[in-house]
Amino acid sequence: MKSIFSYIFLLMTVIISGCSDNNKTKLVIYSPHGKEMLTEFEKQFESVNPGIDVQWLDMGSQEVFDRIKTEKENPLSDVWWGAPSTIFMRAEKLNLLEKYIPVWADKISSSAKSKNGYWFGTFLTPQVIAFNDKILTNQNSPQDWNDLVKPEWKDRIIIRNPMASGTMRVIYSAIIANSIRNTGNEAEGFEWLRKLDANTSSYAADPTQMYIKLSGNEAAVSLWNMPDIILQKTLYNYPFGYNFPSGGTVVLTDGIAIVKGAKNPEAAKKFYEFVTSEQSLILQAEKFYRIPARSDIPQDKLPQWIAGAHYKTMDLDWNMISENESEWMKKWDSEIKGKSK
Numbered sequence: 235m236k237s238i239f240s241y242i243f244l245l246m247t248v249i250i251s252g253c254s255d256n257n258k259t260k261l262v263i264y265s266p267h268g269k270e271m272l273t274e275f276e277k278q279f280e281s282v283n284p285g286i287d288v289q290w291l292d293m294g295s296q297e298v299f300d301r302i303k304t305e306k307e308n309p310l311s312d313v314w315w316g317a318p319s320t321i322f323m324r325a326e327k328l329n330l331l332e333k334y335i336p337v338w339a340d341k342i343s344s345s346a347k348s349k350n351g352y353w354f355g356t357f358l359t360p361q362v363i364a365f366n367d368k369i370l371t372n373q374n375s376p377q378d379w380n381d382l383v384k385p386e387w388k389d390r391i392i393i394r395n396p397m398a399s400g401t402m403r404v405i406y407s408a409i410i411a412n413s414i415r416n417t418g419n420e421a422e423g424f425e426w427l428r429k430l431d432a433n434t435s436s437y438a439a440d441p442t443q444m445y446i447k448l449s450g451n452e453a454a455v456s457l458w459n460m461p462d463i464i465l466q467k468t469l470y471n472y473p474f475g476y477n478f479p480s481g482g483t484v485v486l487t488d489g490i491a492i493v494k495g496a497k498n499p500e501a502a503k504k505f506y507e508f509v510t511s512e513q514s515l516i517l518q519a520e521k522f523y524r525i526p527a528r529s530d531i532p533q534d535k536l537p538q539w540i541a542g543a544h545y546k547t548m549d550l551d552w553n554m555i556s557e558n559e560s561e562w563m564k565k566w567d568s569e570i571k572g573k574s575k
């Protein structure tokens with residue numbers, strides 16, 4: 235039954251993203267990177283690879299993981315482009331990824347790639363406190379994590395549903411991991427999440443719903459990634475501002491991988507190399523506000539906002555987060571979500 239639903243879902247996506255030419259090799263991409271960036275690189279890649287028809291599904295990174303796991307016996311995708319490294323770590327353990335070492339593998343730190351060659355980092359993604367800048371400013375909006383659980387922000391916080399969002403799952407898990415690091419146990423972290431739930435007015439089903447609620451007529455705030463906040467403000471004029479948490483920013487390594495059993499592995503490798511080339515990474519930085527994880531991209535070719543993004547990176551145990559994230563989120567969902575009012 236799951237396989238039937240998967241085929242139906244893929245068929246719907248093909249209709250949405252454009253009809254397929256049966257004479258071309260179909261290359262299916264699962265990604266949370268948004269229609270803007272996916273459309274751009276679909277067109278660019280196809281222009282130099284006219285024999286390949288790129289079809290993509292845009293969904294949350296946790297949803298990508300769940301779908302690839304469900305489709306393990308009959309993979310429907312070829313490339314998984316985008317998710318926090320912690321999710322790729324879990325996927326590697328479940329044998330969902332194909333080993334592939336890109337030509338730039340030695341240009342990235344050991345902490346930003348699989349030691350066995352199953353996934354590699356593409357972007358460094360700082361998480362920020364976002365706010366509605368029609369009403370709030372950098373000065374009177376929350377400055378740090380603990381500001382979010384103060385009484386003045388009750389019912390003014392909008393959160394993307396963490397159960398479907400890899401970004402939010404990692405932010406929440408980072409809070410718990412930081413609690414363990416500072417106190418030796420999870421209690422303080424879960425108590426903070428309980429207070430945040432009490433201040434949260436709603437959990438948005440998808441990013442678009444979150445943007446709409448955040449941009450309303452209230453002094454709303456949220457937690458989200460910096461590149462997307464800038465992108466939405468620039469392209470769609472959403473009234474968004476942001477602060478880096480003063481106590482330390484959760485900085486995710488966003489990655490890419492080829493799906494185990496991909497039906498078109500050679501086309502997948504071409505796409506993988508294309509979207510992670512120096513030229514593509516520079517364009518992604520300029521147009522889509524992504525910070526390259528590769529260390530060999532010349533700084534003078536990157537936009538000034540990257541050099542001007544000053545933040546303190548939170549020191550986190552990413553292996554511990556990867557191993558415990560699912561259990562922590564199940565506990566949050568069953569014991570905290572919506573129960574703290």
